[in-house]
Amino acid sequence: xxxxQGKVMALDEAIRxxxxxxxxxSIGGFTLSRNPMAAVYEIIRQRIRGLHCYxxxxxTGVDELVGGGCISKLEIAYGGNAKxxxxxxxxxxxxxxxxxxxxxxxxxxxxxxxxxxAMGVPxxxxxxxxxxxxxNKWGFSKEMREKDPKIxxxxxxxxxxxxxxxxxxxxVILIPAINPDxxxxxxxxxxxxxxxxxxxxxxxxxxxxxAARNVIVTCExxxxxxxxxxxxxxxxxPFIHVSAVVPIPFGAYPTACYRYYDYDPQYLSQxxxxxxxxxxxxxxxxxxxxxxxxxxxxxxxxxxxxxxxIKADPRTGYxxxxxxx
Amino acid sequence: MNYTLREMMTIMAAREISDGDIxxxxxxxxxxxxxxxxxxxxxxxxxxxETGAIDSQLExxxxxVADPRVMYSAASNGGLLEAFATMQNRITGDRVIGIxxxxxxxxxxxxxxxxxxxxFMPVTRFSGSGGACDVAxxxxxxxxxxxxxxxxxxxxxxxxxxxxxxxxxxTREKAGLMPGGPTAVITNLGLMRFDEETKExxxxxxxxxxxxxxxxxxxxxxxxITRATEATPPTENELKILREKVDPQKLIL
Numbered sequence: 174x175x176x177x178q179g180k181v182m183a184l185d186e187a188i189r190x191x192x193x194x195x196x197x198x199s200i201g202g203f204t205l206s207r208n209p210m211a212a213v214y215e216i217i218r219q220r221i222r223g224l225h226c227y228x229x230x231x232x233t234g235v236d237e238l239v240g241g242g243c244i245s246k247l248e249i250a251y252g253g254n255a256k257x258x259x260x261x262x263x264x265x266x267x268x269x270x271x272x273x274x275x276x277x278x279x280x281x282x283x284x285x286x287x288x289x290x291a292m293g294v295p296x297x298x299x300x301x302x303x304x305x306x307x308x309n310k311w312g313f314s315k316e317m318r319e320k321d322p323k324i325x326x327x328x329x330x331x332x333x334x335x336x337x338x339x340x341x342x343x344x345v346i347l348i349p350a351i352n353p354d355x356x357x358x359x360x361x362x363x364x365x366x367x368x369x370x371x372x373x374x375x376x377x378x379x380x381x382x383x384a385a386r387n388v389i390v391t392c393e394x395x396x397x398x399x400x401x402x403x404x405x406x407x408x409x410x411p412f413i414h415v416s417a418v419v420p421i422p423f424g425a426y427p428t429a430c431y432r433y434y435d436y437d438p439q440y441l442s443q444x445x446x447x448x449x450x451x452x453x454x455x456x457x458x459x460x461x462x463x464x465x466x467x468x469x470x471x472x473x474x475x476x477x478x479x480x481x482x483i484k485a486d487p488r489t490g491y492x493x494x495x496x497x498x
Numbered sequence: 499m500n501y502t503l504r505e506m507m508t509i510m511a512a513r514e515i516s517d518g519d520i521x522x523x524x525x526x527x528x529x530x531x532x533x534x535x536x537x538x539x540x541x542x543x544x545x546x547x548e549t550g551a552i553d554s555q556l557e558x559x560x561x562x563v564a565d566p567r568v569m570y571s572a573a574s575n576g577g578l579l580e581a582f583a584t585m586q587n588r589i590t591g592d593r594v595i596g597i598x599x600x601x602x603x604x605x606x607x608x609x610x611x612x613x614x615x616x617x618f619m620p621v622t623r624f625s626g627s628g629g630a631c632d633v634a635x636x637x638x639x640x641x642x643x644x645x646x647x648x649x650x651x652x653x654x655x656x657x658x659x660x661x662x663x664x665x666x667x668x669t670r671e672k673a674g675l676m677p678g679g680p681t682a683v684i685t686n687l688g689l690m691r692f693d694e695e696t697k698e699x700x701x702x703x704x705x706x707x708x709x710x711x712x713x714x715x716x717x718x719x720x721x722x723i724t725r726a727t728e729a730t731p732p733t734e735n736e737l738k739i740l741r742e743k744v745d746p747q748k749l750i751l
Contacts, residue, residue: 202564203549203562203563203564204562204563204564205561205562205564205565206562206564206565206566207564229578230564230628232562249626250626250627250628250629251625251626251627251628251629252623252625252626253624253625253626253628254562255525255561255562255565256525256526256561259625260623260624260625261625264623265622265623265624268613268620268623269619269620269621269622269623271618271619277612277626277627277659278627279627279628279629279630279631279632280548280578280582280627280628280629280632281578281579281582281586281629281632282632283578284577284578284579284582285579288579299586299632300586300635300636300674300675300676301582301586301631301632301635301636302631302632302635302661303635303661303670303673303674303675304658304661304664304669304670304673304674304675305631305658305659305660305661306612306617306657306658306659307627307631307659309658310617310657312618331674341588342674343671343674344673344674345674346674373566373569373575374549374550374551374564374568374569374575374576374577375550375575375576375577376549376550376564376577376578377577377578377579378577379577380579429564429565429566431566431569432566435566436561436565438561485566489557489566489567489570490566490569490570491558491565491566491567491570493557493558494558497561497747497749498747498749
């Protein structure tokens with residue numbers, strides 16, 4: 174890697190370097206927005222196996238990773254993806270068939286767990302989920318936890334407030350930090366060293382990145398550092414956290430990238446038809462992922478006409494009037 | 499004027515929202531109800547989403563809480579931490595009303611949106627909590643949308659995803675939860691509330707064309723029907739708002 178090039182890499186090289194069989198991973202975005210889909214498809218294409226994945230509501234991307242056979246353990250708050258898949262279909266199928274180990278949390282808990290990881294504290298507290306099965310039912314047994322140094326020995330712990338009734342709380346729930354081996358996010362703009370500018374909602378991307386040992390950033394546009402540094406208050410992630418930068422236009426497709434393009438309702442509803450049938454889903458993976466060289470290959474199959482339809486309106490940041498039925 | 503059951507449900511929920519409420523919304527019918535309330539009962543209510551968008555200007559109906567449509571012209575676009583802190587924080591949290599849905603509900607308003615059957619090898623797996631358990635834990639008032647079917651109103655939920663009144667009076671507080679809990683359950687047949695003393699669900703209103711008896715036939719547990727009255731159907735004006743302003747593309751209704 175030369176100084177000139179900064180951390181810019183080809184996607185296949187970045188995935189090969191940082192996403193290994195069995196590693197602990199998280200991806201950015203939320204349901205059908207700003208998922209790092211190009212990277213997800215490359216992980217599937219490279220047939221990486223045994224991933225331990227951490228997700229709040231990382232709908233489209235996590236469902237494809239499950240369907241692609243890449244994930245064996247999943248800690249998750251929400252496996253749903255809007256109208257086309259109220260419950261993500263490959264996620265649902267994998268759980269009902271006992272194909273993956275899984276454990277349920279809440280969205281706030283997962284966001285806080287990444288935050289604790291980014292802060293470097295072992296756990297953080299919340300007042301969510303007392304008296305529920307989220308506390309009572311563990312997806313990973315005590316025995317399994319104790320054997321695996323990369324998983325904490327407890328799921329969630331209820332503790333009497335050590336500060337008495339301070340904060341009007343008699344008890345708190347302790348939730349363990351997450352520090353993934355790698356986090357992959359897709360952003361609107363980045364420079365070659367990895368400083369990121371996201372537009373619209375950031376979800377939990379910043380903490381997911383800061384908690385991770387390595388971070389792969391894919392971006393719509395690779396821009397000069399001067400452009401980002403002219404308004405540093407609009408940058409969320411400084412380059413020190415980032416290992417690799419990969420410019421990929423439409424890198425979140427078929428999910429949305431605010432101010433660039435909308436989600437593709439046609440692709441997502443077609444996808445849910447394929448996902449409901451093992452044979453059709455295998456054919457889908459073959460056609461859209463394994464038979465093409467890279468993300469551009471998938472975009473070529475979708476075609477320019479469709480991509481033009483989802484282009485964002487500069488006023489609203491989405492494709493105004495898009496047919497979403 | 500003719501109306502559909504979904505329109506009836508939407509209006510029943512919209513009428514529960516007060517002016518000045520901060521409304522935690524999912525998508526689908528819960529969002530349509532919150533949008534309708536802004537035109538009917540609560541022009542100064544504020545819609546916000548767990549993804550971090552606050553007071554979004556919803557020119558089009560978002561299909562997900564992460565839809566770029568929630569980002570347009572919001573007061574601020576934050577992230578998950580900010581959104582949930584808005585509810586856990588008592589200063590703003592006490593103004594929040596949540597709208598949730600579930601696969602199962604019991605007589606104390608405890609919800610299951612995770613799995614039917616055994617958790618580890620479920621007959622049917624659902625999406626899981628998402629932010630639902632957080633909302634149900636934090637906010638003083640919640641509306642819950644349900645379909646009235648026996649299997650969806652069981653004596654005991656298969657998995658307790660989001661807390662209602664747990665095992666009855668005082669048990670929320672004993673477990674460590676903030677006070678609060680569900681205020682109304684809105685179904686395709688009627689509206690249920692929770693008794694102030696016993697915290698048990700009772701039938702408050704049944705829709706025109708149905709009877710309290712028919713509602714009981716669609717539940718595994720019994721509820722008190724002695725307080726039930728017939729619900730007022732949507733007015734012409736309410737229907738006009740739904741059809742012309744809230745969901746003209748007919749994406750939800």
